[in-house]
Amino acid sequence: MTITRRRTFTLAAVFAFGLGIGAQAQEALKVGSYPANPPWENKTEAGTFEGFEVDIVNEIAKRMGTTAEIAGLDFKALFVATASNRVDMVISSLTITNERLESQSFTQPYVEGALGIGVKEGSDITSTADLEGKIVGSIATSFPESWLKEREAELGYAEYKSYDTTSNMLSDLANGRIDAAVNDVVGLRYAFAQMTGLAVAEEITTGEKFAIMMPKGSDKLEAVNQIISDMKTDGTMAAIYEKWLGVAPAAGSFTVTPMPVPTSAD
Incomplete structure (x- = not known):
């Protein structure tokens, strides 16, 4: 009976641990967004978000095996949200600057503003x-x-x-x-x-270089940046650009050229 109990406990513990890993892997990406910035992002009357960058983060989340949970914030509050790690990333046609890089991280750019x-x-x-x-x-x-x-x-x-x-x-x-x-x-x-x-x-x-802003040193930064590179390579980013901006991106532009995580605004 003792052996049976121990085996039952061990199997239960392994099963619970496995569920924990699965739950963690499926945890939604928390995304902050300025809610009135079309065509980049906009909150609809139904309370959902749509726009160029909304499609990008939804695709990123999909490729990470999860979903994006987008919350509307005042523009100034976006920077507080990443600095305090309340969100995984923020979108709002944000420009990479050297000043911002001191306290935030950015993915590679996908649009020249x-x-x-x-x-x-x-x-x-x-x-x-x-x-x-x-x-x-x-x-x-x-x-x-x-x-x-x-x-x-x-x-x-x-x-x-x-x-x-x-x-x-x-x-x-x-x-x-x-x-x-x-x-x-x-x-x-x-x-x-x-x-x-x-x-x-x-x-x-x-x-200007528009990109996704993330908490400084985020453990998701490299993975997200790689997904953006993949989206540029496989044509997904170009399709999103044409959907929202009405024209195809220029050859050699930020929208179709994979890049590393930026360390400066230059």
């Missing part, structure tokens, strides 16, 4: 040279905000307004409370296609 100057139709602003003496706005803690602040003396704008949401910024632009909104050009064009009276005055090439 550009900025756009959003204005009201009929505005006398047609380029960055026309921002002198104007009121400009962008999203708090974003790359466009940093870009504007670094060039304050050069651009000579009269006032800068910082926003927590894109919708509030574009509302102020439409109502004349700011003269120009500087943001990701793809996002601006997507929004303006569904709004009236607003247009992109100029597209500014900046060399």
